[in-house]
Amino acid sequence: MNRIIHSRQHGIILLAIVAIVLSLALAACGTHASASSGGSTPTNTVSAQQPQSGQPTQSGSDSSSIQSSDQQVQSILKSLNDTQNNINNSDAAASQDSGQQP
């Protein structure tokens, strides 16, 4: 009996969580839509965040450029790990050839 009560309580909690997530998602969609209808493009948003007068613009481009490098480097590191796995597999298969001596 207790289990049934517990499972109902869990069900109610789950429903509440789903309702909260749905309302958050709808709110986010609304914000996005109102931003779009205001006529501002993504390019405009970026330009609004650019440094004010007196601050060199080169700084911003260097910063975003090394951020992009950082992302590329992380992707290459993942490739290196994958290739390391290939090396391990090929090392493990090497014994298939070692049986025959000339």
Add this chain to the structure above:
Amino acid sequence: MQKIYTGIQHLSRHLVALTTLSILALTLLLPATVQAATTQLQRCAPGDLQCIIAAGNQFIANRQASLTTLSGKVTTQLNNHHITGDQANVLHSDVTTNQHGLSTLKTKLDAETNVQAARQDVVNIFVQFRIYAVVLPRDYRRLYFDIEVNLDARLKSAEPRIQQAIKHAPPSKQAQLNKLFNDYQAQLAIAEAQFDHAQADFPKLTPSNYNYNRSSYLASLANLKASEQTAHNALVRAANDLHQMVQIIKASSTAASTATS
């Protein structure tokens, strides 16, 4: 309701038991398959020419498939711009040479009418090519090395932009950023020093050295493994330095733009 709950509990226990049994069965079956392939030749009767030819063809087909897999992985790295066209060509060319060699040997084997000659052809699949013992481990290491070299070049080319970004960072962050940048440069120097060692070891990893000069072959392989590992550790550390610098610079610029707005 209680019955349903108990039923579900029983079912999940059965599922766990079934999954465990399946994993056990797979673990036992896989090595058995490999074993079966290698003992196929031994199971041929001494005068059974067709059996020897079939076994040899199976050995060749396995090696051709493994070489094709390597070729595909090289192409993937090329498409992802992690290696250059020239680096890919070296590896593709090695795959093609070995695949052509195996095809020629297969033609010879298929045409054999003498048991002894057929057996020798099968031995040559192992001795002449050493696809599993030498070619694949070496070429996958070459692919790894090429990615390392390109990663180093990418990190190196970012140095002037990092210096500029540090120059424009808040004075309170400069000491921390400069410390990371110094370590970044030091790690790249460590990696680059290993590349020369690795370049010298690759040409020694040949089927001929494996067959006739095993101790030299093993020494070169050990050196190559050590060089690649040292380079890898240094590159990972440099990448971490870069990541930390980016985070600090990003946080500083966010704080600056919040203060001005």
